[in-house]
Amino acid sequence: MAILCLSTFVVLAQGKPFNDTMFLQPVEVQAVRASDKAPFAKSNLGKKEIAKNNLGQDLPFLLNQLPSVVVNADAGNGVGYTGIRIRGTDATRINVTLNGIPYNDAESQGTFFVDLPDMASSVNSIQVQRGVGTSSNGAGAFGATINLSTNEINRKHYASINNSYGSFDTWKNNFLFGSGIFARHFILEGRLSSIRSKGYIDRASSNLWSAFGSAAYVDDKHSVRLNIFTGKEKTYQAWNGVPEYLLKSDRTYNSSGTEKAGDPYNNETDNYQQTHYQLFYNQKFNASWKGNLALFFTKGRGYYEQFKAGQKLADYGLPDYVDGNQTITETDLVRRLWLDNDFYGSIFSLHYQHPKTQLVFGGGYNGYDAIHYGEVTWAAVAPAVPAHYHWYDLTAYKNDLSVYGKWTQQITPAIQAFADLQFRNVRYRINGFRNNPTLRLNNHYAFFNPKLGVTVTHNGWQAYLSWAMANKEPNRDDFEAGTGQQPGAETLHDLEWGLERNGKTFSAGINFYYMRYRDQLILTGKINDVGAYTRTNIPNSYRAGIELQGQLNITSWFNFSGNMTFSENKIRNFTEYLDDYDNGGQQSVFYQKTTISFSPSLIGGASLNFIPVKNALISLIGKYVGCQFLDNTGNKARSLDPFYVQDLRLSYGISGKRIKKAELIGQLNNIFNRKYEPNGYSFSYIYGGSTTTENFYYPMAGFNVMVGLNVGF
Secondary structure (H helix, E strand, O other): OHHHHHHHHHHOOOOOOOOOOHHHOOHHHHOOOOOOOOOOEEEEEEHHHHHOOOOOOOHHHHOOOOOOEEEEEOOOOOOOOEEEEEOOEOHHHEEEEEOOEEOOOOOOOOOOHHHOOOHHHHOOEEEEEEEOOOOOOOOOOOEEEEEEEOOOOOOOOEEEEEEEEEHHHEEEEEEEEEOOOEOOOEEEEEEEEEEEEOOOOOOOOEEEEEEEEEEEEEOOOEEEEEEEEEEEEEEEOOOOOEEHHHOOOOOOOOOOOOOOOOOOOOOOEEEEEEEEEEEEEEEEOOOOEEEEEEEEEEEEEEEEEEEEEEEEHHHHOOOOEEEOOEEEOEEEEEEEEEEEEEEEEEEEEEEEEOOOEEEEEEEEEEEEEEEEEEEEEEEOOHHHOOOOEEEEEEEEEEEEEEEEEEEEEEOOOOEEEEEEEEEEEEEEEEEEEOOEEEEEEEEEEEEEEEEEEEEEEEOOEEEEEEEEEEEEOOOHHHHHHOHHHOOOOEEEEEEEEEEEEOOOOEEEEEEEEEEEEEOEEEEEEEEOOOOOEEEEEEOOEEEEEEEEEEEEEEEOOEEEEEEEEEEEEEEEEEEEEEEEOOOOOEEEEEEEEEEOOOOOOEEEEEEEEEOOOOOEEEEEEEEEEOOEEOOOOOOHHHEEOOEEEEEEEEEEEEOOOOOOEEEEEEEEEOOOOOOOOOOEEEEEEEEOOEEEEEEEEOOOOOOEEEEEEEEEO
């Protein structure tokens, strides 16, 4: 696709562009984003802000300086598998859309940006809404929303080559081009990217590539656009973490692959390819009405490979193997756990614009068909296992239909009211699990998600108040609890109040939030029917906090920006379950009030920016994250220490006639070489008459460097 677009771009002459600016802000993005006056806490990033620290790290790390954000990475350097939490909520509760189209995995509801590496290089703008926010498409927003857009129109032609290199033999290379508007109506864009890294953690290597192609036709009343994103990742597994007893002596330790005797198995990897097809049609009917319709299809297929020692043949549905007088019941083997899935559907929206009234009607439908299967590719006792043997083949189907209506009314010049009503209908059929293949489920959920708010604007000040309700179905893993322990849906009531002041010299904002959960799903240590730890609904929990942010342009060569979040995140009447290896079964411990895991009470970020000479920038970037608990007991022995990390970014650019811009960027991460861990997990049990706790951590790299050279034509 990219090669075809490039060849076309070379031979076609650029024509006079159309004059109407209606499609510069894509309709499909307007439908799901919050406007400047919307009564929600939000942050917007433009292309320049995205590009200035886009040297190869995954997209969550580009959002690290936004309020209430905490990021982590399995490999320890931001390349490969990464994670993000906003207000303590993880990626399974964050609604993510790409050009208004759902991006979250339908079953896990997680977001895996590693599947489309270097996506940020094609993104024109990002909006992050904290809290429930406004109605979106796809998985229910249950703490935050991230909206990515690539569909803004670039009127002028461009081409750029971007190369970065840094610590841990990390490389990023990409080539981007765009035709601008030619022959009055046409636009072609493309990108090819490669990212490679050995990772900070032992063997936590990443080999990633991706491509993007887009072709569009635009006139004063219509636009049609086809996007194709594809990406392939191969990462050596690093998801086991480092045990606490090795954290000081061997903090890059990786247990993956070590079941193999001698050297670790060299292909203990995760392998996945995902391709997205998006087709958009936008229509301007008249001065007041416009609409859009989009169709999409996403194909995903991949596996993770493991060396497993001493596996019982019976666990794989195989009989014991008799070799002469010897009966063999176990063997070493290599297995692949596959996922082959199709995600497809449509989104739509219809917009009415009047000087005082705005209406948006929209929604979408998506379907998800998945096959989960396990394949044995090698066995030490080869005759015992048939070639390419599948020991399970399981299917799952999910359908999601939602519609929403949004109304914005300018009541007076200073007061604007907002209402948003969403209905969502979900059907989810699961035909067995790997460890419980006979469990069949057919679940149906019907959700009503209302949102109301008001915004008051006066003399450069803006205040808002909103209330929103959200509902969310459980994830795939939650349902493996068995027929007697099936989880229920979760409900969230979110109250937000904010005050903002925006000016050329000084900008500031304060936001108060209270998020009250009913039946929130959390880990309690309770074991399900197949002996796995499964999340359980708890009746009463909440998050309450204050978010502060500000920016000060002190002089023409010095400015400051920062944010800070203070919060309390609590569970009332929590019961912990501990495995009792002395007596069998489990013991329970009751807590009247405890802290929600991975929810620091203090998060802060700050950036000092100096411009010593024209086209040069020096930025001191700091991030503080308070104590995080690894489980929901509030036990200090099961926690992550607070950390402060200081980065330094240097950049210098030049421009000319032949080369539009050349920029050299140096990113010095963790310049004080702090040892810190933003993520981990814990489990506890009773043995020998006492409680034993085992903690595992995901350390981040100490001082490390990335240097990039970006050249635009």
